[in-house]
Structure formats: structure tokens, C-alpha cells
Amino acid sequence: MKILVPVKRVVDFNVRIRVKPDGLGVDLANVKMSMNPFDEIALEEAVRLIEAGTASEVVAVTIGPAVAQDVLRTALAMGATRAILVATEVAPEPLAVARILARLARDQGADLVLLGKQAIDDDANQTGQMLAALLDWPQATFASEVSIDGDTVRVVREVDGGTQTLELTLPAVVSADLRLNQPRFVSLPNILKARSKPLDQTDPGALGVEMTPRLKVLRTEEPPARKAGIIVASVDELIDRLRAQALL
Numbered sequence: 001m002k003i004l005v006p007v008k009r010v011v012d013f014n015v016r017i018r019v020k021p022d023g024l025g026v027d028l029a030n031v032k033m034s035m036n037p038f039d040e041i042a043l044e045e046a047v048r049l050i051e052a053g054t055a056s057e058v059v060a061v062t063i064g065p066a067v068a069q070d071v072l073r074t075a076l077a078m079g080a081t082r083a084i085l086v087a088t089e090v091a092p093e094p095l096a097v098a099r100i101l102a103r104l105a106r107d108q109g110a111d112l113v114l115l116g117k118q119a120i121d122d123d124a125n126q127t128g129q130m131l132a133a134l135l136d137w138p139q140a141t142f143a144s145e146v147s148i149d150g151d152t153v154r155v156v157r158e159v160d161g162g163t164q165t166l167e168l169t170l171p172a173v174v175s176a177d178l179r180l181n182q183p184r185f186v187s188l189p190n191i192l193k194a195r196s197k198p199l200d201q202t203d204p205g206a207l208g209v210e211m212t213p214r215l216k217v218l219r220t221e222e223p224p225a226r227k228a229g230i231i232v233a234s235v236d237e238l239i240d241r242l243r244a245q246a247l248l
């Protein structure tokens, strides 16, 4: 079984985001970038499937600028077999990403596309769903458990207030939620080993995908600043103030 794992390079989840002065996006200058956390989880699951002897190959792919190779190297160090950079300087929108992934899934003969449920930069949560539609493959979103038996994949999904279990026939698209697993730390020997793993490069044009943006960002706003707190002298004062506030 061959698994395709798309990994996006995004602003590290620990970084405090700053909106650019023109309000058209966030400031990326000198900001730490990392693999999208949900993609790390998807990749961990795929690597575990290799280790269990269920999968034969895990191909990591990113669509982004040349520097995005760093997340592919991390993916290779985590255990991906090989990697593909689809190089573009245009910030890719979910539909373009889905079209590129659909083409790669077919060209690479993937049986499963295991991706993150959402990229934490744009919070779109669209790519997996669009990809499944383009390929006309069954999909299970928000997976918290994945098990494979022959050409059947069973997925436990996180839904409001509980879980839902689905059974799909491969080939399929599955998107990873937070509780699917705890990704491994990348060890130094594995980082060194990853240097000799294959990393191919292509571009959207070669895959027949047009990258012209279809969306225009009009405004990006930070959440309102929190008001300063107050210090009360006693529990009684606290209760009085809470009561007064509740009556407002």
C-alpha cells in the first residue's frame, strides 16, 4: 500500500502572530516556520503503517516555495520513504492544492491520501474534502483512529460530543485530527539518514494546474486586546463584583 502525505509549511504554532501593517496578511519576516501540526500527525500515522508492515511506501509532498524543502526533510527524518516538492512562489489556495494532490495521487498510484484536517495558517479545512471530490474517492475527515484490513480502512471520527466509526474501501482520503497519535521526536541519526533519501522537484505547470488566485484577502484583524484585570481585596468583594456584573 502506498500512502501520500501532504505536509504544509506554516508559521510555527508557538509563534505569536503579527498582522502586517497593510492588514492584508500576517508578517512572515524572521518568523519560525514548521510542519503544520495536523500533517505531522498524519505523517506519524503513515509511518506507523510502514512499521506495522501494512504500508510499503510513504510519499511526503509539499506545495510551496523552495525553502519548504525543510518540512520535507523533517518528513523524511520522521520516516517518509521519499518526498516531492511542488515548487511555486504563489501562495496556493485549497482548490489548487487539491488539484495538484489529485494529479500526484493518480500519477504515484497512491492507495491512501492521509492529510491534516486543517492547515493552521489559513484554517481553511477544505483541501481533503475537495481532493476526495476530484478523485471521486471515499473520505473520512477528523480521524482519531485508523485501522486497515486488506482494502478496507476503518476510521473513528471525532464528531460533536462523541465519535463515529466509518468503513471505507481503498483508495480513500483520510484527514487526521489531534487525538490520532502523538508524533515522534526526530532523532539526529534520522535527520542525517534523511539527507540521502530521494527528494524530487516539480511545479504546478508540469502537473497541469493553474495557480491564479481566485480569492482576494480584503482584511486581516487581530482579536481585540484583552482588558486589564483588577485585584480585589477580599472574597466578599469578588462575589459583590461578580453579582453586580451578572445583573448588568
Ligand code: AMP
Binding pocket: 006, 007, 008, 009, 036, 038, 039, 061, 062, 063, 064, 092, 094, 097, 115, 116, 117, 118, 119, 120, 122, 123, 124, 125, 126, 127, 128
Ligand atoms: P486546508 O484545507 O488548507 O486547511 O489544509 C488541509 C490539509 O491539506 C493540510 O493539513 C495539509 O495536509 C494539506 N495542504 C494544504 N495546503 C498544502 C500545501 N501547500 N502543501 C501540502 N499540503 C497542503
